[in-house]
Amino acid sequence: MDTQFKKGVLDLCVLCILQRAxxxxxxxxxKISKDIQITEGTLYPILxxxxxxxxxxxxxxxxxxxxxxxxxxxxxxxxxxxxxxKKEWKDFGRKVGKILK
Amino acid sequence: xxxxxxMDELKxxxxxxxxxxxDEIIEDYEEHFKIGKREKRSExxxxxxxxxxxxxxxxxxxxxxxxxxxxxKDEAVDTWVAVKKLSRQVWGRVKEITEIEKVRYPRGEFTxxxxxxxxxxxxxxxxxxxxxxxxxxxVVIYSALKYSNRKDGARNKKAxxxxxxxxxxxxxxxxxxxxxxxxxxxxxxxxxVFWVIIGLFIGSIAILISGVVVLGFxxxxxxxxxxxxxxxxxxxxxxxxxxxILLGGLLTDLSEKVMRxxxxxxxxxxxxxxxxxxx
Numbered sequence: 001m002d003t004q005f006k007k008g009v010l011d012l013c014v015l016c017i018l019q020r021a022x023x024x025x026x027x028x029x030x031k032i033s034k035d036i037q038i039t040e041g042t043l044y045p046i047l048x049x050x051x052x053x054x055x056x057x058x059x060x061x062x063x064x065x066x067x068x069x070x071x072x073x074x075x076x077x078x079x080x081x082x083x084x085x086k087k088e089w090k091d092f093g094r095k096v097g098k099i100l101k
Numbered sequence: 102x103x104x105x106x107x108m109d110e111l112k113x114x115x116x117x118x119x120x121x122x123x124d125e126i127i128e129d130y131e132e133h134f135k136i137g138k139r140e141k142r143s144e145x146x147x148x149x150x151x152x153x154x155x156x157x158x159x160x161x162x163x164x165x166x167x168x169x170x171x172x173x174k175d176e177a178v179d180t181w182v183a184v185k186k187l188s189r190q191v192w193g194r195v196k197e198i199t200e201i202e203k204v205r206y207p208r209g210e211f212t213x214x215x216x217x218x219x220x221x222x223x224x225x226x227x228x229x230x231x232x233x234x235x236x237x238x239x240v241v242i243y244s245a246l247k248y249s250n251r252k253d254g255a256r257n258k259k260a261x262x263x264x265x266x267x268x269x270x271x272x273x274x275x276x277x278x279x280x281x282x283x284x285x286x287x288x289x290x291x292x293x294v295f296w297v298i299i300g301l302f303i304g305s306i307a308i309l310i311s312g313v314v315v316l317g318f319x320x321x322x323x324x325x326x327x328x329x330x331x332x333x334x335x336x337x338x339x340x341x342x343x344x345x346i347l348l349g350g351l352l353t354d355l356s357e358k359v360m361r362x363x364x365x366x367x368x369x370x371x372x373x374x375x376x377x378x379x380x
Contacts, residue, residue, distance in 0.1 A: 039150070
């Protein structure tokens, strides 16, 4: 799958997964890389950027299995952005679908 | 590549982002490794799935570099990392070589006389007053006398049994001969050599400092701060700066050894004189 294409989509995937529930970094990375072929390492800078842009916030949560983990959740802006990107994706899909017919 | 190698490469290449972002990202990957370890994944496996640390650093730069600074060119970062690694290797080798030398000429303690000497030296350089010049010489002779007996005492105990400071008569004739010889001839020769060696030492330090300045300007220009240099000048500036620093460092070390050798020789000469007089 084309890298440029993937880059735009990753923001959408991250925001939508987090819309459903909070995740910590590792499990977020595993979830996405399970379905989309990406090198896992590239996700952390993206998460950092989304946080800097104000769409995500983080908190530490103690874990029974070991070190405390950094959890990501959506901010209000993040929620809005998620809806926005979802709509854009659907519109885009529709338009491309038309051309492909 | 194992975890340490991965993290080292990542840290090495993660330039061009803010310190906060840099620290956070490094923490994220450390956490990733920890959790992966908990799930019994091998380090190699985790590293492979994470990808190339250099590429990650490049992506991070693309995502996170401040808009005002502009994005650092990848070639610049690669060059910078290569330069860092190379100079670390070279400096390590230099330290190796000079460490071997340090054992042969053990350093003495820096005593009060040392401080007095330095102050008098500085004063004589600044004011060029003969009083201070004579003062520096006097301190050297005084220290040489004071500390020569200590070492000799230890040596002689082993060889000939206890031989304290010579109780022999001070031969006045010999004293006069020695005094005349020293004042009229030796002293002036010694004095010239003394200043040459000091000059060498100060010159080496100057080369070292100029290297730091040149390298500093090259680095600032590289990161876009203070564009004194542009384009290919930055590269030449980088290497010229490093070269001067290494050269200056080596020369400083060499001239410091020469100085130590010189003062040791002076001390020996003074002892010789004393022995001659007190025979």
